[in-house]
Amino acid sequence: MKPYKIPESVLVVIHTADLQVLLIERADRPGFWQSVTGSIDTVDEPLIDAARRELGEETGIVADGQRIVLRDWQLSNRYTIYPEWRHRYAPGVTENTEHIFSVEVARDTPIRLAPREHINYAWLPHREAADRCFSASNAEAILMLPRQLGQG
Numbered sequence: 001m002k003p004y005k006i007p008e009s010v011l012v013v014i015h016t017a018d019l020q021v022l023l024i025e026r027a028d029r030p031g032f033w034q035s036v037t038g039s040i041d042t043v044d045e046p047l048i049d050a051a052r053r054e055l056g057e058e059t060g061i062v063a064d065g066q067r068i069v070l071r072d073w074q075l076s077n078r079y080t081i082y083p084e085w086r087h088r089y090a091p092g093v094t095e096n097t098e099h100i101f102s103v104e105v106a107r108d109t110p111i112r113l114a115p116r117e118h119i120n121y122a123w124l125p126h127r128e129a130a131d132r133c134f135s136a137s138n139a140e141a142i143l144m145l146p147r148q149l150g151q152g
Contacts, residue, residue: 004088004090004093005039005088005089006040006041006043007081007089007093007095007097008039008040008096008097008098008099009037009038009050009097009098009099010036010037010038010040010047010050010051010098010099010100010101011035011037011098011099011100011101011141012035012037012051012070012101012103013035013100013101013103013138013141013142013145014035014036014055014059014061014102014103015103015104015126015145016104016105016106016107016123017104019125019126019145019151020123020124020125020126021035021123021124021125021126021129021130021142021145022035022059022105022122022123023035023121023122023124023132024036024058024059024113024118024120024121025119025120025121025122026117026118026119027115027116027117027118028117029134030119031134032134033122033129033132033133033134034133034134034138035133035141035142036051036054036055036059037135037138038050038054038057038058039096047072047099048072048101051072051099051101052070055103057114058113059111059112059113059121060110060111060112060113061103061105061111063103068103068104068105070101070102071101071102071103071104072099072101073100073101073102073148075099076097076098076099076100077097077100077137077140078096078097078098079095079096079098079136079137080094080095081093081094081095081096098137100141102141102145102148102149104149107123126142126143126145126146130142130143
Protein backbone atom coordinates (compact mmCIF):
# COMPACT_ATOMS: atom_id res chain seq x y z
CA MET A 1 0.00 0.00 0.00
CA LYS A 2 1.26 3.45 -0.92
CA PRO A 3 1.98 5.68 2.10
CA TYR A 4 -0.30 8.61 2.82
CA LYS A 5 0.52 12.00 1.34
CA ILE A 6 1.86 14.64 3.71
CA PRO A 7 -0.61 17.57 3.85
CA GLU A 8 2.05 20.12 2.96
CA SER A 9 2.68 21.00 -0.66
CA VAL A 10 4.25 23.41 -3.11
CA LEU A 11 2.70 25.41 -5.93
CA VAL A 12 5.06 26.61 -8.69
CA VAL A 13 3.76 29.30 -11.05
CA ILE A 14 5.75 29.09 -14.30
CA HIS A 15 5.81 32.32 -16.30
CA THR A 16 7.64 34.33 -18.92
CA ALA A 17 9.01 37.86 -18.50
CA ASP A 18 5.85 39.25 -20.16
CA LEU A 19 3.55 37.33 -17.77
CA GLN A 20 2.49 34.43 -19.96
CA VAL A 21 1.70 31.60 -17.53
CA LEU A 22 2.07 27.88 -18.20
CA LEU A 23 -0.89 25.75 -17.11
CA ILE A 24 -1.04 21.97 -17.26
CA GLU A 25 -4.18 19.83 -17.55
CA ARG A 26 -4.62 16.96 -15.11
CA ALA A 27 -4.78 13.45 -16.57
CA ASP A 28 -7.12 12.21 -13.81
CA ARG A 29 -9.47 15.19 -14.24
CA PRO A 30 -9.54 16.45 -17.84
CA GLY A 31 -10.58 20.09 -17.87
CA PHE A 32 -8.82 20.76 -14.54
CA TRP A 33 -5.98 23.18 -15.31
CA GLN A 34 -3.32 24.15 -12.79
CA SER A 35 0.24 25.20 -12.18
CA VAL A 36 2.81 22.67 -10.98
CA THR A 37 1.82 21.29 -7.58
CA GLY A 38 2.92 18.48 -5.35
CA SER A 39 3.30 17.32 -1.78
CA ILE A 40 6.58 17.11 0.05
CA ASP A 41 7.92 13.53 0.02
CA THR A 42 9.17 13.49 3.62
CA VAL A 43 8.44 15.72 6.61
CA ASP A 44 12.01 17.04 6.50
CA GLU A 45 12.18 17.68 2.72
CA PRO A 46 13.05 21.37 2.22
CA LEU A 47 10.25 23.18 0.40
CA ILE A 48 12.62 24.53 -2.27
CA ASP A 49 13.75 20.97 -2.99
CA ALA A 50 10.13 19.82 -3.33
CA ALA A 51 9.42 22.74 -5.69
CA ARG A 52 12.50 21.88 -7.80
CA ARG A 53 11.56 18.18 -7.87
CA GLU A 54 7.91 18.76 -8.82
CA LEU A 55 8.88 21.30 -11.50
CA GLY A 56 11.21 18.76 -13.10
CA GLU A 57 8.82 15.81 -12.74
CA GLU A 58 5.76 17.58 -14.13
CA THR A 59 7.28 19.75 -16.90
CA GLY A 60 10.87 18.63 -17.49
CA ILE A 61 12.07 22.14 -16.55
CA VAL A 62 15.26 22.01 -14.50
CA ALA A 63 15.72 24.85 -12.01
CA ASP A 64 19.50 24.95 -12.07
CA GLY A 65 19.82 27.99 -9.81
CA GLN A 66 21.74 29.86 -12.51
CA ARG A 67 19.70 30.24 -15.69
CA ILE A 68 16.40 29.04 -14.21
CA VAL A 69 15.86 30.13 -10.62
CA LEU A 70 13.00 29.24 -8.30
CA ARG A 71 11.66 32.20 -6.36
CA ASP A 72 10.21 31.48 -2.91
CA TRP A 73 7.37 33.90 -2.23
CA GLN A 74 7.52 33.18 1.53
CA LEU A 75 3.75 32.85 1.30
CA SER A 76 1.49 29.92 2.08
CA ASN A 77 -2.20 29.09 1.89
CA ARG A 78 -4.19 26.68 3.99
CA TYR A 79 -7.11 25.12 2.19
CA THR A 80 -9.60 22.29 2.48
CA ILE A 81 -8.61 19.21 0.48
CA TYR A 82 -11.21 18.32 -2.15
CA PRO A 83 -13.25 15.34 -0.85
CA GLU A 84 -12.38 13.22 -3.92
CA TRP A 85 -8.67 13.45 -3.02
CA ARG A 86 -8.88 12.93 0.76
CA HIS A 87 -8.30 9.17 0.43
CA ARG A 88 -4.67 10.01 -0.41
CA TYR A 89 -4.16 11.40 3.11
CA ALA A 90 -4.30 9.84 6.56
CA PRO A 91 -7.81 9.43 8.00
CA GLY A 92 -9.12 12.71 9.40
CA VAL A 93 -6.78 14.94 7.38
CA THR A 94 -8.91 17.55 5.62
CA GLU A 95 -6.56 20.53 5.17
CA ASN A 96 -3.33 21.15 3.30
CA THR A 97 -0.74 23.93 3.58
CA GLU A 98 0.53 25.06 0.18
CA HIS A 99 3.75 27.09 -0.23
CA ILE A 100 4.04 29.33 -3.28
CA PHE A 101 7.01 29.56 -5.64
CA SER A 102 7.47 30.92 -9.14
CA VAL A 103 9.98 30.47 -11.92
CA GLU A 104 10.60 32.60 -15.00
CA VAL A 105 11.47 30.78 -18.21
CA ALA A 106 11.73 31.63 -21.88
CA ARG A 107 8.54 31.08 -23.89
CA ASP A 108 10.31 28.50 -26.07
CA THR A 109 11.43 26.38 -23.10
CA PRO A 110 10.67 22.75 -23.98
CA ILE A 111 7.86 21.27 -21.87
CA ARG A 112 7.87 17.51 -21.19
CA LEU A 113 4.74 16.44 -19.34
CA ALA A 114 4.53 13.40 -17.08
CA PRO A 115 1.81 11.54 -19.07
CA ARG A 116 0.36 9.77 -16.04
CA GLU A 117 -0.19 13.16 -14.36
CA HIS A 118 -0.90 15.67 -17.14
CA ILE A 119 -2.23 15.46 -20.69
CA ASN A 120 -1.86 18.96 -22.10
CA TYR A 121 -0.33 22.37 -21.47
CA ALA A 122 -1.04 25.93 -22.52
CA TRP A 123 0.68 29.30 -22.28
CA LEU A 124 -1.85 32.00 -21.42
CA PRO A 125 -1.79 35.67 -20.39
CA HIS A 126 -1.77 35.69 -16.60
CA ARG A 127 -5.37 36.88 -16.12
CA GLU A 128 -6.67 34.28 -18.58
CA ALA A 129 -4.58 31.61 -16.84
CA ALA A 130 -6.07 32.59 -13.47
CA ASP A 131 -9.57 32.29 -14.93
CA ARG A 132 -8.85 28.78 -16.24
CA CYS A 133 -7.47 27.37 -12.94
CA PHE A 134 -9.82 25.10 -11.02
CA SER A 135 -8.06 25.94 -7.75
CA ALA A 136 -8.86 29.28 -6.14
CA SER A 137 -5.46 29.46 -4.39
CA ASN A 138 -3.69 28.77 -7.71
CA ALA A 139 -5.71 31.50 -9.45
CA GLU A 140 -4.95 33.94 -6.62
CA ALA A 141 -1.21 33.24 -6.86
CA ILE A 142 -1.26 33.86 -10.62
CA LEU A 143 -3.08 37.17 -10.10
CA MET A 144 -0.42 38.16 -7.54
CA LEU A 145 2.38 37.50 -10.02
CA PRO A 146 2.83 41.12 -11.29
CA ARG A 147 3.11 42.42 -7.73
CA GLN A 148 5.56 39.64 -6.75
CA LEU A 149 7.76 40.59 -9.68
CA GLY A 150 7.55 44.32 -8.96
CA GLN A 151 5.45 44.98 -12.08
CA GLY A 152 2.23 46.06 -10.44
